Amino acid sequence: MIKGKTFIISGPSGVGKSTVLNALLREYPDLYFSVSATTRAPRENELDGVHYHFIAPEDFHKMIEEEAFLEYAEYVGNFYGTPKKYVDAAMDEGRDVILDIEIQGAQQVCAKRPETVRIFIAPPSWSELERRLTERGTDDADKVQKRLLRAKVELKMADAYDYFVINDTVDSAVEQLKAILLAEHCKSPQRIAKLLVE
Amino acid sequence: MIKGKTFIISGPSGVGKSTVLNALLREYPDLYFSVSATTRAPRENELDGVHYHFIAPEDFHKMIEEEAFLEYAEYVGNFYGTPKKYVDAAMDEGRDVILDIEIQGAQQVCAKRPETVRIFIAPPSWSELERRLTERGTDDADKVQKRLLRAKVELKMADAYDYFVINDTVDSAVEQLKAILLAEHCKSPQRIAKLLVE
Numbered sequence: 543m544i545k546g547k548t549f550i551i552s553g554p555s556g557v558g559k560s561t562v563l564n565a566l567l568r569e570y571p572d573l574y575f576s577v578s579a580t581t582r583a584p585r586e587n588e589l590d591g592v593h594y595h596f597i598a599p600e601d602f603h604k605m606i607e608e609e610a611f612l613e614y615a616e617y618v619g620n621f622y623g624t625p626k627k628y629v630d631a632a633m634d635e636g637r638d639v640i641l642d643i644e645i646q647g648a649q650q651v652c653a654k655r656p657e658t659v660r661i662f663i664a665p666p667s668w669s670e671l672e673r674r675l676t677e678r679g680t681d682d683a684d685k686v687q688k689r690l691l692r693a694k695v696e697l698k699m700a701d702a703y704d705y706f707v708i709n710d711t712v713d714s715a716v717e718q719l720k721a722i723l724l725a726e727h728c729k730s731p732q733r734i735a736k737l738l739v740e
Numbered sequence: 741m742i743k744g745k746t747f748i749i750s751g752p753s754g755v756g757k758s759t760v761l762n763a764l765l766r767e768y769p770d771l772y773f774s775v776s777a778t779t780r781a782p783r784e785n786e787l788d789g790v791h792y793h794f795i796a797p798e799d800f801h802k803m804i805e806e807e808a809f810l811e812y813a814e815y816v817g818n819f820y821g822t823p824k825k826y827v828d829a830a831m832d833e834g835r836d837v838i839l840d841i842e843i844q845g846a847q848q849v850c851a852k853r854p855e856t857v858r859i860f861i862a863p864p865s866w867s868e869l870e871r872r873l874t875e876r877g878t879d880d881a882d883k884v885q886k887r888l889l890r891a892k893v894e895l896k897m898a899d900a901y902d903y904f905v906i907n908d909t910v911d912s913a914v915e916q917l918k919a920i921l922l923a924e925h926c927k928s929p930q931r932i933a934k935l936l937v938e
Contacts, residue, residue: 664932697935705926718926725923728903728916734862737895 544732546574546633548655549723550641550648552700553663553709554693556675562663562707562715563642569716570723574632574639579605582620595625613643613650624651638723645699659726661719662703666710668694742930744772744831746853747921748839748846750898751861751907752891754873760861760905760913761840767914768921772830772837777803780818793823811841811848822849836921843897857924859917860901864908866892 553559567573579595581602590596597605602621605611614623624647629639641651641658652658665671671693675686700706705722709715727733751757765771777793779800788794795803800819803809812821822845827837839849839856850856863869869891873884898904903920907913925931 661926662932664935668935668938694935694938697932700932701929705923706929706931707926708931718922721919721922722926724916724919725903728859728905728920731899731904733904733906734860734895734898737862737866737892740866740892 543636544727544730546636546638547723547726548629548633548639548641548651548658549726550643550651550658550660551663551719552642552644552648552660552696552703554665554671554696555689556671556678556693557663557665558674558709558712558715559642559663561712562709562719563640565712565716566640566719569720570638572637574628574637576624576629576639576641578622579611579625580620580622582622612641612654613647615647645696648703659705659722660703661705661707661722662697662700663707663709663715664697665693666708741834742925742928744833744835744837745921745924746827746831746837746839746849746856747924748841748849748856748858749861749917750840750842750846750858750894750901752863752869752894753887754869754876754891755861755863756872756907756910756913757840757861759910760907760917761838763910763914764838764917767918768836770835772826772835774822774827774837774839776820777809777823778818778820780820810839810852811845813845843894846901857903857920858901859903859905859920860895860898861905861907861913862895863891864906 551559551563563575567575577591577595579597579602581597581599584590584594584596588594599621602623605623605625606614610626611623612626612629614621624641624643632639648660652660668690672686672690675681675689681689707715707718749757749761761773765773775789775793777795777800779795779797782788782792782794786792797819800821803823804812808824809821810824810827812819822839822841830837846858850858866888870884870888873879873887879887905913905916
């Protein structure tokens, strides 16, 4: 059995990452989308093990000490992290793993596991990102400008990413992601290991 | 305009490389398949600039001195080589270039241009390669065994290749090649250069 690979997917707010990832998952149901652990309380309709692994702060801190996270961070008083165990179990089953995390988290993961593949989803233009942020209607004009500025800073920080997927249309972005997953598997010399021993 | 990339495609005799490359070219007619230069005389039906660039030995040697080849080799008294100029012209037009050359030639190209992407086309198994070599009927049993042995040696030399495409079916091999071409373009930070200057 060839082990699965881990792919980090990052991208600015409004770029359409969730839509693209959901479309990818429909085509590749065998992908494992990592579920984060958090110390915050579940909201209504949030299910443990589906939306998050909800755990007590003392357990989270114990996991930090045991180095049980690929990455973690504190945000507005709560902790969020990627538990190693589910990622490793999926990879051992030969499944590819998707980590939907941002750039600082990606840096932590790659420091531990440099073989992790980093993909940044970028908008086709800033005006298009502005349009998408405005049209979803969740933010006022001031907040949209702040998100746009933050997206520009994030893109500058993403220069070490392995791949840049331009989300022009969902279909095109999914095609790029599928190509990256397949090409990364073609890299593995394990593919020809069977031929080398004969 | 984003420059094209050069892809070396190697693989043992009988693996089905020509069939796969022809199918790829039908889907991506904009690819430039590099045409080799040779000092040997054209055979009947061979066209200059299509099958080979037929050139005189003295011109070939002048081109070697001028470093006008990406790679060259002597085979049974004739010289064969990949002229730089057509490759560079195609890349400058934004076209991807396919070099159908073997491992020693690939080593020469990568010594000059380490950014060249190397793809090795492998059979799904040695018994399947033997079957394909036998069924095409051009070689007797002894010659088939020699080709098989040579293929095993080539695969061992190909461990530094970037990608391994398993030619199980033509469709699957073409899908892998298309994924590699698209993924390699997603690597280019030039894709987001426009966003970084705004």
